[in-house]
Amino acid sequence: MEQIAEVNRRLALTDPLTGLPNRRHLERYLDRVLAPGVLAASHQTGSRLRRLSLVLFDVDDFKRFNDRHGYPEGDRVLAAVASVFSRASANSSWRLESRGFPDRPESRHRAPGRVGSICDPPFAARLGGDEFVVIFADMRAGRVRAAAERIARAVARHPLLSPRGVTVSFGLAALFRWQDALAAADRDLRRRRAAARSRRTGAFGTFGRKCSACAGFPAPRGAPTPSAPRPISAMNATHPTPIELGDLARTAEGFARAAGEVALGYFGARIEVETKADDTPVTIADREAESLLRAEIQRRYPDHGIVGEEHGDVHPGAPVRWILDPIDGTKSFVHGVPLWGVLIGIEVEGEPVVGVVHLPALGETVTAARGLGARWNGEPCSVSTESRLDRSLVLTTDEAAYHGHAGEAGWRSLAAAARMTRSWGDCYGHVLVATGRAQVMVDPVLASWDAAPLLTIVTEAGGCFTDLSGESTIHGGSGVSSNPALHPRVLKLLAGGADPVR
Numbered sequence: 001m002e003q004i005a006e007v008n009r010r011l012a013l014t015d016p017l018t019g020l021p022n023r024r025h026l027e028r029y030l031d032r033v034l035a036p037g038v039l040a041a042s043h044q045t046g047s048r049l050r051r052l053s054l055v056l057f058d059v060d061d062f063k064r065f066n067d068r069h070g071y072p073e074g075d076r077v078l079a080a081v082a083s084v085f086s087r088a089s090a091n092s093s094w095r096l097e098s099r100g101f102p103d104r105p106e107s108r109h110r111a112p113g114r115v116g117s118i119c120d121p122p123f124a125a126r127l128g129g130d131e132f133v134v135i136f137a138d139m140r141a142g143r144v145r146a147a148a149e150r151i152a153r154a155v156a157r158h159p160l161l162s163p164r165g166v167t168v169s170f171g172l173a174a175l176f177r178w179q180d181a182l183a184a185a186d187r188d189l190r191r192r193r194a195a196a197r198s199r200r201t202g203a204f205g206t207f208g209r210k211c212s213a214c215a216g217f218p219a220p221r222g223a224p225t226p227s228a229p230r231p232i233s234a235m236n237a238t239h240p241t242p243i244e245l246g247d248l249a250r251t252a253e254g255f256a257r258a259a260g261e262v263a264l265g266y267f268g269a270r271i272e273v274e275t276k277a278d279d280t281p282v283t284i285a286d287r288e289a290e291s292l293l294r295a296e297i298q299r300r301y302p303d304h305g306i307v308g309e310e311h312g313d314v315h316p317g318a319p320v321r322w323i324l325d326p327i328d329g330t331k332s333f334v335h336g337v338p339l340w341g342v343l344i345g346i347e348v349e350g351e352p353v354v355g356v357v358h359l360p361a362l363g364e365t366v367t368a369a370r371g372l373g374a375r376w377n378g379e380p381c382s383v384s385t386e387s388r389l390d391r392s393l394v395l396t397t398d399e400a401a402y403h404g405h406a407g408e409a410g411w412r413s414l415a416a417a418a419r420m421t422r423s424w425g426d427c428y429g430h431v432l433v434a435t436g437r438a439q440v441m442v443d444p445v446l447a448s449w450d451a452a453p454l455l456t457i458v459t460e461a462g463g464c465f466t467d468l469s470g471e472s473t474i475h476g477g478s479g480v481s482s483n484p485a486l487h488p489r490v491l492k493l494l495a496g497g498a499d500p501v502r
Helices: 002-012 023-033 036-045 062-069 071-090 141-157 178-199 242-264 284-300 330-334 408-417 427-434 454-460 487-494
Strands: 052-059 123-128 131-137 168-175 305-308 320-328 341-348 351-359 364-369 373-376 393-396 420-422 440-443 464-466 479-482
Touching: 023 123, 052 062, 052 071, 052 141, 052 178, 062 071, 071 123, 071 131, 071 141, 131 141, 141 168, 141 242, 141 284, 168 178, 242 284, 242 320, 242 341, 242 351, 242 364, 284 305, 284 320, 284 341, 320 330, 341 427, 341 454, 351 427, 351 454, 364 427, 364 454, 373 427, 373 454, 393 408, 393 427, 408 440, 408 487, 427 440, 427 454, 427 479, 440 487, 454 464, 454 479, 464 487, 479 487
Parallel strands: 305 320, 393 420, 393 440
Antiparallel strands: 052 131, 052 168, 123 131, 320 341, 341 351, 351 364, 364 373, 440 479, 464 479
């Protein structure tokens, strides 16, 4: 009887088609791992289970495959896909240092049975239908993404699946309440899949690697596409050619997409928010995304300078300098609002020449290089031609920023003259201006890393970007984007002058 009961128990927790743990098993497993007592004990042992990451996989176009080939063949495909996940959860070669963070060597060598090793190796389960889940413990977001990409490639190369063109998409989320993480991973999966289809990157476009170096921002007509970005020693740093600027723009866009994937792994989850000395928030997502950007830049362009919001300067005297804001709109990010972006600006001899704003949660990217125009998701974009303020949409990040500010009266005058105002702010407001969907965006307080890509993007889109005094700079401490027809009037109103039209 005990043996029968044991068999029944296993059957109740195992998917009969694939042999993987089923959803019920997953729920029990995570309830045990995430139990408050277990987490508290892990902090007392020194193993410190600090983070669980959930990766949701979904077979692409599986319903269409079933309709075309029949359900028996679909079951064979699911079983083959499941075999890849079984290998991922059983074979130590798939772990990719999942036993601990590189900066926590004590977590790499856990004694058997200690609480911190409860999720080693990764845990794989079938949720039902064509959905699978893999859980990783104590693993950085970049490594989780790399493991997910590796699993996706293994599915596509499987001898049974490859001839049938079967691929999988995935979504990432950090795990606190697992139901919330599953929903967040599903949203991430759908965003990745939609972005991949819009970029037409093929089977593996869901993690944005195929197109990062070749799509979006084109090289000048007739110019050969370099196989790899050229180092600073091979560039004319003082007067870069259009080919070199196009190369930098494509590379910067690829870096921004990669950093966006890291940040998306945390978006929608409950993460700790710290307050910096300037009273602005920062999270682990900001730091990890900027670390990835810095590592990629230093690997590809070791002589270039780097300045970012979260870390110090690198090569401050270099003629080419990358200015980074890993998450512009952190307040929106931590509240689950998708109006945040990864910002990259590049200066040559102090002059902005390349700008990238990538909005991962919205699947939008705007890229520009001096003399080469601006592109929105790979297509040319331009500012609005509206010349009347009473028919214009005027944006700002937060109207409360004007309270007690010297420009409060000016903002009120501008708002009164506009058709309507909205607080669709941070980098998103400037993107709306550059793509012609809004006419004016005003930021009374703007750091250089916030403005770094905006001057290039807005001007290359045919618009104007200045500080409140009218100077075209990213270092003026403020920013105003609009079109040439409206810009003088907007600046005059913001300065508190009389409306020249009235």
